[in-house]
Every structure is written in C-alpha cells, then in structure tokens.
Amino acid sequence: MLAMPQQAPSRARAPEPYDVIIVGSGAGGGMAAYELTKAGARVLVLEAGGPWDNTSAQYSAMLKMPYDSPRRGASTADRPFGEWDACIGGWNIPGEPYTRAEGTRFDWWRARMVGGRTNHWGRISLRFGPDDFRRKSIDGLGDDWPITYDDVKPWYDEVDKLIGIFGSVENLPNEPDGIFHPAPAPRYHERLIKQTCDTMGITCIPARLSVITKPLNGRAPCHYCGQCNRGCMTNSNFSSTNVLLTPALRTGRLRLQTHAMAREVTTGPDGRATGVSYIDTQTGEDKHVSARVVVLAASACESARILLNSKSARHPQGLANSSGVVGKWLTDTTGAGVSGYIPRLEDVPRHNADGVGGNHIMMPWWLDNRKLDFPRGYHIEVGGGLGMPTYGFMGSIHNYPGGGGYGADLKQRYRKYWGASVSFDGRGEMIANEKSYCELDPTVTDRFGIPVLRFHWQWTDHEYLQVKHMQETFRAIIHEMGGEVFSPMPTREQGYGIANGGAIIHELGGVRMGPTERDSALNSNCQAWDCDNLFVADGGPFVSQADKNPTWTIMALAMRTSAYIMQQRRAGAL
Amino acid sequence: MSDMDRRELLASLVAIPAALAIPQDGVDRATAHAHEAVLAEAGTVGQQGRPYVPTNFTPDEWRLVRLLVDYVIPRDTRSGSATDAGVPQFMDFILGEYRSNQTWMKEGLGWVNAECRRRFGAGFVSCTDVQRREVLDAIAYPKTAAATVRAGAEFFTRFRNLTASGFWSSRIGVADLGYIGNRPVSEWVGTPPEVLRWLERG
Missing domain, CATH: 3.50.50.60 (FAD/NAD(P)-binding domain)
Structure with a gap:
C-alpha cells in the first residue's frame, strides 16, 4: 500500500x-x-x-454510501461535481x-x-x-x-x-493502440448500445481508461467499486x-x-x-x-x-x-449530450453494474470529414446503468411515461425506470481561431x-455543425434502440446545445x-x-x-x- | 501480490462489504465520522425521543411538507414512506445548506395552500384526501398541466425531485431499489448470465 x-528532512546542503x-x-x-x-x-x-492523499480516509470518500452524508452527494462550493468528488476547485474560486x-x-x-x-x-486516456x-x-x-x-x-x-491503461488492440487508423491491460466487459446497457452501433455502422470499442486491471508497479488492480472520482484508496487508477x-x-x-x-x-x-x-x-x-x-x-x-x-x-x-x-x-473540446429512455431496459434485473468509474465502451470518430459539412471529428462517451442513487436521482422522471404524478404508481415507476435510460456525450475537436x-x-x-x-x-460553424451532427447521431442511436429522447433538438439559435467554452475542461x-x-x-x-x-x-x-x-x-x-x-x-x- | 493472494484477500473482503484492501481502521474511522456527521448536521434522529424541530420551515410549512412528501412517495408493500425515510429532515437540511432552494420551496408551499383555499376554502392540511388529490392531479403532470396552474406544476416537479433525492438515497430507498454496488469485486464479469438472457429476450 x-x-x-x-x-x-532538511538537508545540510542549501x-x-x-x-x-x-x-x-x-x-x-x-x-x-x-x-x-x-x-x-x-x-x-x-x-x-x-x-x-487518496489512500487516506481523511480525504477519500471511496465506499461511502449516499446516506452517510446529509447532502446525499450534492455539490458544494468547492466541489461542483458533488461533495465526494476528489477534486477541490471549480469554475468559480473565491478571490x-x-x-x-x-x-x-x-x-x-x-x-x-x-x-x-x-x-x-x-x-479516458x-x-x-x-x-x-x-x-x-x-x-x-x-x-x-x-x-x-x-x-x-x-x-x-x-x-x-x-x-x-486498459483497452483493446483495434488497429484503427487514427486511434493508435497502446500497451493495454485487459478491458472490463461491458455493462448491460453498454451491450445494447454496442449492438445498436454495430447495426448503424458506428465504430464501438472497449473504452481506454487509466485504470489498472492487473497489478502494476506496486499498485493493486481495480476492485470495480465505481468510485474513481472520489480518490481511489488502492491507487488503482x-x-x-x-x-x-x-x-x-x-x-x-x-x-x-x-x-x-x-x-x-x-x-x-x-x-x-x-x-x-x-x-x-x-x-x-x-x-x-x-x-x-x-x-x-x-x-x-x-x-x-x-x-x-x-x-x-x-x-x-x-x-x-x-x-x-x-x-x-x-x-x-466541443461538447453536447443527449439522453433518453429505453423501454427494452425497463425492470432490469438487479445486479452490480458499477464496474470502473467510467464507461466501459466508447465510440472513436468513425466518419470521413470529406463527406461531411464540418472538418473535424468527435468521439462519444456513454452513460447509463444502475449507479448509486444520490442527490438528483432520476430528476427527469416526468419525462418518462406517466409524465410525473405521485403516489404508489409513481413509486413503482421509479423502480421500473431506474437503469432504463442511456446518455451520449460527444467530445469533439475545435479548430483554434484568432x-x-x-x-x-x-x-x-x-x-x-x-x-x-x-x-x-468564439465558436465557428466548424464547431456548430459538428455539434449538430452529434445531436442528430445520438438521437438516431436512441431511436434505433427503440427509445425516446428526453429533450427536443436544440435549434441553430441555441447553438445546437454546444457546451460553453471551458465547460469540458480541456483547455x-x-x-x-x-x-x-x-x-x-x-x-x-x-x-x-x-x-x-x-x-x-x-x-x-x-x-x-x-x-x-x-x-x-x-x-x-x-x-x-x-x-x-x-x-x-x-x-x-x- | 500474487493472483492467489489477491483472490483470497478479495474473497475475505467481499464477505465484509464495508471493508476493502485498505487499512480497516481507516474505513471504520471514516464510517464512524460520516455517521456522526449525519447525526450532527441533519439531526435526523430526534434526541431522546423528542420530535425533530425544523430550522428552515415554519410549523405550518412543516406539517404541509410532512404530508406532501408522503403523497409523493407513500409506504407500500415493499418499503416505507418518504417520512419513514427522513425526507422532511433531509429537505430541512438542504434548505439550510443550499439557501437558494428556500424561495421556490416556500412560494410553492404557499401556492399549494392558496390553491386549496381558492378551491375548498381551507389549506392543504385541512382539506380532505379527495380535495388534496384534486389539487395534486392538477399540478403533478407538468407536460399537460393547465397554464393557470403552471407555477404550481413547476413547484411540484421540483418538490417531487427533492423528495426522490431524499428517499431513494436513504437506507430505505437504496434497499428498495436493490442497489448492490459500491463494494469491492474480485473479478469483474460484466453482465451476469441471467441478465444477459434477459437482455437478449425477444
């Protein structure tokens, strides 16, 4: 450990x-x-x-349950990504x-x-x-x-x-393979996404994350608690x-x-x-x-x-x-996300779907920009599963069938729809501009x-049209999965839903x-x-x-x- | 660490879900600390049986909140209600820590009472169950709610979400959902066979 x-200790030499x-x-x-x-x-x-120090319980919140805190994981002033996030910082720092x-x-x-x-x-590495x-x-x-x-x-x-790093050798032209540990098998919703992408001609491969799945340099392999972002006490990431x-x-x-x-x-x-x-x-x-x-x-x-x-x-x-x-x-990085409800995933049999603290699959850029109206590509990250219920749990319940409501019927729908949504986030290349x-x-x-x-x-059409393509693609994947998208397609005036500059934190x-x-x-x-x-x-x-x-x-x-x-x-x- | 050592270590750890390949006293300390923090900060347990006294709701608001959360998530055959899970106390804590929630909460509770008085001449607490449900039916479905009750519908969406946050993240809620992650797993198998069969059903 x-x-x-x-x-x-201080040395004699200055x-x-x-x-x-x-x-x-x-x-x-x-x-x-x-x-x-x-x-x-x-x-x-x-x-x-x-x-x-990740290894210290003084810092790391690994393995805490949501009810171990009255905040239930809600964000705090210096932890915009939730109280247990290992990173102290944010978009606004006092002073x-x-x-x-x-x-x-x-x-x-x-x-x-x-x-x-x-x-x-x-x-994601x-x-x-x-x-x-x-x-x-x-x-x-x-x-x-x-x-x-x-x-x-x-x-x-x-x-x-x-x-x-874990990953898989794929021999893709612009996605060089590395020296990989074995990649963890996909979760249930990731399997369905992969099947769908295969039929749509979208390249979908195991994710490449800097999480070790074998012992390495004195560090223990991942134990799949799904809490990478809290500071791993075993230094497996x-x-x-x-x-x-x-x-x-x-x-x-x-x-x-x-x-x-x-x-x-x-x-x-x-x-x-x-x-x-x-x-x-x-x-x-x-x-x-x-x-x-x-x-x-x-x-x-x-x-x-x-x-x-x-x-x-x-x-x-x-x-x-x-x-x-x-x-x-x-x-x-450019960013846009779409999520939706997948009827086929209703009432998913309960099992531990935590895995590593991130997606187990990804979609690297798979198209030829010469045939598109924007010059650079994006990769896709996926979300979904049976993650730990914390603050904000199923906050879009009114977008599922039933439209909200209350009472015994609502309570049952939370159970039925938990784990039955997926999300897609595009992460694309912006071209430097003056x-x-x-x-x-x-x-x-x-x-x-x-x-x-x-x-x-300032974004340019290079980025706007790329993000428009993300939106259309993610909506098409959700429809192909038999699902319903939660949000309407953003308009040109809404920038097709492009995240603010700096929001993806890849300056x-x-x-x-x-x-x-x-x-x-x-x-x-x-x-x-x-x-x-x-x-x-x-x-x-x-x-x-x-x-x-x-x-x-x-x-x-x-x-x-x-x-x-x-x-x-x-x-x-x- | 050899693979065998690792398997044995993890096997022993899986038997004790709260533990991990970290110094046990560290986990215990963290858990104890967290538990104390819960009690100290949220006051979710009344001291020596005395009733919980909210700091961010008036007595009238508190009675309304306690009723309303159980309309959102009632007790059923599988688990307890929102009040059983401490949701009102959770809301009191959230309103104190995240004060921007006070405006929509208090205006919304006021809206519910005003609407009840307009329709039935009495506040929500004093209305009958049928009367209460009439008002809730009007505001609980934001996509189809009438424009005249839009403020109530917006409030109720937020109130339902905050109730769900507090309920499903509680001990009762986590057990009800069947969330069984957040524990060390010696070998990741991905999707278990029975889930695979379910996934590949027709």
Whole structure:
C-alpha cells in the first residue's frame, strides 16, 4: 500500500538554487517531477492548493454510501461535481476571478490541490493519432505540429507502462493502440448500445481508461467499486499525487510546496529564468525561490497568465512572448449530450453494474470529414446503468411515461425506470481561431494582487455543425434502440446545445509550440524560444485539440520534455 | 501480490462489504465520522425521543411538507414512506445548506395552500384526501398541466425531485431499489448470465 511519505528532512546542503522548479502538480507537473527526480535532479514543485492523499480516509470518500452524508452527494462550493468528488476547485474560486470580453462566454475551471485536475477526470486516456499532428496538411485548417506521432509514440508507450491503461488492440487508423491491460466487459446497457452501433455502422470499442486491471508497479488492480472520482484508496487508477508524486517524494530529491500561488517567473540580466516568485496563500507573504531550470505546468491558461505577468526590460511583452502568441490559439473540446429512455431496459434485473468509474465502451470518430459539412471529428462517451442513487436521482422522471404524478404508481415507476435510460456525450475537436484567446485584464487583479485573465471566445460553424451532427447521431442511436429522447433538438439559435467554452475542461494552447520563433512560444521540445531554461509541460504547448482527451498527450510530452532537460543538463547547456 | 493472494484477500473482503484492501481502521474511522456527521448536521434522529424541530420551515410549512412528501412517495408493500425515510429532515437540511432552494420551496408551499383555499376554502392540511388529490392531479403532470396552474406544476416537479433525492438515497430507498454496488469485486464479469438472457429476450 502506498502512503504519502513525509517531506524529506532538511538537508545540510542549501536547497537553492534547485535544479528545477515546477509550477503545478497535475498531470504534466507530476510527470516532470517523477522523471526529473528519478534522473537525479533536485526539484521543487509549487502547488497553489493544499495537500491530498487518496489512500487516506481523511480525504477519500471511496465506499461511502449516499446516506452517510446529509447532502446525499450534492455539490458544494468547492466541489461542483458533488461533495465526494476528489477534486477541490471549480469554475468559480473565491478571490481568484477572471473576466470575459463583452459578449463572450468562457468558463475557466481550476483545481486547487496537489495532483490538480488528475483528481477529477474520467480517466479516458487516448493517444493522439498520426493525423492529429498534421491536420493543416490534411484539410488546410489550423496548424500542423512541429512533431509527428512517431516522435511521441515511444513516450506514449512509456506512459502506458508506468501508469497503466486498459483497452483493446483495434488497429484503427487514427486511434493508435497502446500497451493495454485487459478491458472490463461491458455493462448491460453498454451491450445494447454496442449492438445498436454495430447495426448503424458506428465504430464501438472497449473504452481506454487509466485504470489498472492487473497489478502494476506496486499498485493493486481495480476492485470495480465505481468510485474513481472520489480518490481511489488502492491507487488503482491514475492520479498525479499518488502515482507520480509519491514515488518522486521517495527519492528524497523532491520538495513539494503547497499553498504556493505562482506570480511570475523571474529572469536575470541575460534574460534567462532565475526562479519563481510566489505568494504563500496562507500568510499572504511574497516569496522567491531560485532554480537553474523552470518548468511551467500550471494548466494551459494559468501558465499563459504567469508568462504574461513575467514582464521585464528584456521581456517587455511577458516571458516567451516575443512572438505575441502567448494566450492565443486557445481551444477547448466541443461538447453536447443527449439522453433518453429505453423501454427494452425497463425492470432490469438487479445486479452490480458499477464496474470502473467510467464507461466501459466508447465510440472513436468513425466518419470521413470529406463527406461531411464540418472538418473535424468527435468521439462519444456513454452513460447509463444502475449507479448509486444520490442527490438528483432520476430528476427527469416526468419525462418518462406517466409524465410525473405521485403516489404508489409513481413509486413503482421509479423502480421500473431506474437503469432504463442511456446518455451520449460527444467530445469533439475545435479548430483554434484568432478570436478565442486570453490576455491580461488591464484593471482586475485577484486577492493576491496578481493581474487576472480576460477571455475572448468564439465558436465557428466548424464547431456548430459538428455539434449538430452529434445531436442528430445520438438521437438516431436512441431511436434505433427503440427509445425516446428526453429533450427536443436544440435549434441553430441555441447553438445546437454546444457546451460553453471551458465547460469540458480541456483547455489547450495558449503557449503553443511551433517550427519558428516568429509564430510560437516554444520549440518542439516545449522549450521557450526566448528563454532556454524555461519549459512548459501542460496543455499550453498543444497546437491543435484533436477529438481525444488531452491528458495522455500532456504526460507523454512532459516525459519527453523532462528527458530533453536532463540530456541538455548532462551536455552542460542548462 | 500474487493472483492467489489477491483472490483470497478479495474473497475475505467481499464477505465484509464495508471493508476493502485498505487499512480497516481507516474505513471504520471514516464510517464512524460520516455517521456522526449525519447525526450532527441533519439531526435526523430526534434526541431522546423528542420530535425533530425544523430550522428552515415554519410549523405550518412543516406539517404541509410532512404530508406532501408522503403523497409523493407513500409506504407500500415493499418499503416505507418518504417520512419513514427522513425526507422532511433531509429537505430541512438542504434548505439550510443550499439557501437558494428556500424561495421556490416556500412560494410553492404557499401556492399549494392558496390553491386549496381558492378551491375548498381551507389549506392543504385541512382539506380532505379527495380535495388534496384534486389539487395534486392538477399540478403533478407538468407536460399537460393547465397554464393557470403552471407555477404550481413547476413547484411540484421540483418538490417531487427533492423528495426522490431524499428517499431513494436513504437506507430505505437504496434497499428498495436493490442497489448492490459500491463494494469491492474480485473479478469483474460484466453482465451476469441471467441478465444477459434477459437482455437478449425477444
């Protein structure tokens, strides 16, 4: 059983300058901390939030029953996804505002805890495919990456082996297979969905989640309690805290500083990074730590914000921003969902359908965009089953036959219809555009006095028409299953039901990599063009979004960047 | 851990559903803590037999709520009623913790009483069962409710949902539904054979 080791005792040797300071402890920061400490570097990780440990009942709510809390799982101010969600954060954090340009909407989600967003996600872990690195060459839109799938493939392999992922070998052209643990068998409603998709020509395969189904690196396999999002006490799924930071702390070379809100990267007269200044969020004190190398892994927008706030005579537009692209070309995944009632699933025989904390099947993008009126694809996530009844249980009962009502008849219908609905969520690729970006707000600061971000956001027809296709597809699947859709088809004026920018929590770009320093902040090693000892290891470097969840690529790139840092250090360059 | 060790460990754990491959004292502490929190925060158990005193409903509202939740989910041959499951106390807690619920709840309870007085000259509590059902029939089906009672129908949809949240997530509700997850499973078989047969029926 892994337990969070204590901080390494203070050493006789002065810690500063650290070899590397990493800002952020999520997927990218955790991976960089793991790799760099393993390779011998002395590392400081700054985390804006507080501590966490999945293995402790003080934090994890795994195996609690709904009646163990008077809230019955309802959300709280710092847990928008329900009181038991492992992730502390949200779209609104007191004292840490952001603003939006007039007439635009973007919701910025932040985690404030060790492990960052890896405490909150579906563990859907998809590699970008070969086409995803070269979309402009295919359809002329957006930009190609300066690297290819082949550059990243070995790192994806390493991530698979280190962290663990289940899935199945499918040999699909743009959905690269990984090194998979066996995938869990589908649940009853997922079987029906798969049958239906097979008849409709929609590719439907086992999901690919970072949940282990065999022992791996001292971690026990999944026990299928269905509560991944509460913080797994056996570390059978991935979180940065318990899978990356814990072993990194064991090396004795990592110091983890919580409650440290980074303000800026400091630079010397030569323009190179000298360290990071941060606010101790508990005392309000301004502090500075020095290092030979700085890695920003604070999340795409937060890293852009730190760079824009790192102004100096040598870097008047902010650090790594001589090109002016920091904050630009921001994207989020497109999202829309449809749910419905499936008569064939009424009165499902009771059984334990929990499984892992996420869907056991998925539908990767299966169509050819050349034959469609929008340029990029989406994948489909499914919901349904006999999940734990909590706050909000069957809140759409009035949409089932019977239309609501009350009394003994209603009570019986809850029983009959529990487990007889399915939902489909599309997660698609947005194409980066000039009108979706963030910048420093000229007047507003947060409670620490740090200038905040102002967001600009605009979807284009590329996204609207894609989401329209999602809606039509999901409705068609539900009808094919013999079901009834709960909601009417949203109109064009309603944006076809597209989720707000930021709502899917997949922000990417803002500190993009590129082939030249004229049009990008980073080179292909995620190294700042303007500052050779500064790197970015989160979603910031992404050039395009893909129809895949980004975490696996963030970690593969963070691993690759860490290897590059160590190689450069050995060569004496850093 | 070898596969055999794992199977044995999990077999022993499955026999004790509340346990898992985690330090047992940790689970016990968490469970005890949760239980204390329930008692302390919700006050779902009257102290020494004294009746529960709501903090977010007036005495009149409380009588109405206690009646209304059992109209939504009554006792039947399989399980108890909403009041048996502590739903009124749950609502009192929710109104205190999530105060934005107070407006629709209190306006809605007021609407129900006003409608009863308009029709029968007495509030819901003082009406007969037949009279109460006449009002509920008018507002319990939001898709077909008359425009003149729209406010009542919107209230009742929310009230029904909050009742269902409290009832089905209670011990009584969970047992009634037959939810048997949230426990360690040594080997995931997916859909059991009998469910497969059911699924593949004609």
